[in-house]
Amino acid sequence: MADQPKQQNQQEPKQSVFTKALITGFTSGILWSGLATIAYYFNFTEVSPASFLFRSYLQTEWTGTWLADVLAILLVGVLSLVSAIIYYMLLKTKNGIWPGLVYGLVLWALIFLVLTPLFPAIPAFLELNSDTWVTTGCLFILYGVFIGYSISYEYREFNETAKSYSNEQGV
Template sequence: MAQKSTANNSKGPQVKKRRGDYDDPANHHTNPWLFELTIGLFAGLFWGVVRWLLYEINFTVELPGFLVEPFFRNSFLKSPWGITIGISGFIVFSIIAALIYYFLFAKLRGPWPGVLYGLLWWAILFVFTGPMLQMTKPITEAGWNTLTTELCIFMLWGLFIGYSTAFEYTDEASREPIGAR
């Protein structure tokens, strides 16, 4: 009995492909609900904690729980449990914002759409609805430190959501150097 010659056998024995192994990115399909839920969760957790730290070192006067302020007393939101609920509220907000970004802007490339998305949310929350619902101080009373800190945080938050989404749903990965993939 003659053995078949295998020219490609220099790498060792062939491993049977398992479900979930992807060699061809074209065959990989991401579940958008789960992906955006994950992006929103981590965007809210990371940037919510950063907002809390910046509040603690007095870079901003807006409470970490300003989004849930209509539902809780201000004194409670300053307590450890209130801060936890505030960060949790920011996580829920981030998940919803990530889903909205996916449905409206998922095919946009690059980092700038995400930065502009964060600026849009900053304007909505700190210029329009925030003061109207008494969640934030009016923009004329907030102070430059608070305004610039919150603006930068929301730009970075939007960048995180936008660029993560663009990287997954456009060919942003093809722009990476070959060794980075």
């Protein structure tokens, strides 16, 4: 057996769907919180990730700097792992854009309507302007669609590949 040549078509080991879901969660947290920070700097929204995570609890100068924004973006990436795990556990079998869209809206409502009292630096929902509602709502919808579509696609691809492999092997 040791004298047999290696196959030319050997593939790299496939990552599990769960691992890809975690990568998707972290990436989407970084991407969409980065865009939220840019929207904050251009005054499309009154809140930023740093407002939620740091300015609500720390009253120091550095929370208004770019360092706080970068740290907040990274922290949202880490927190987004939880969101990706929840989507993976509950909705990975759902196809299309709608499950992700609804998931993003539910997250937006949870954060802006239910959890707002936990963040003293964030005004109450009715005190925010309509630009903030629309901008953050759209960012959360895009976030949900990104996570939902990516995780569902990977899950479907993994299962189709496994099914075709078992059919080839005669299992």
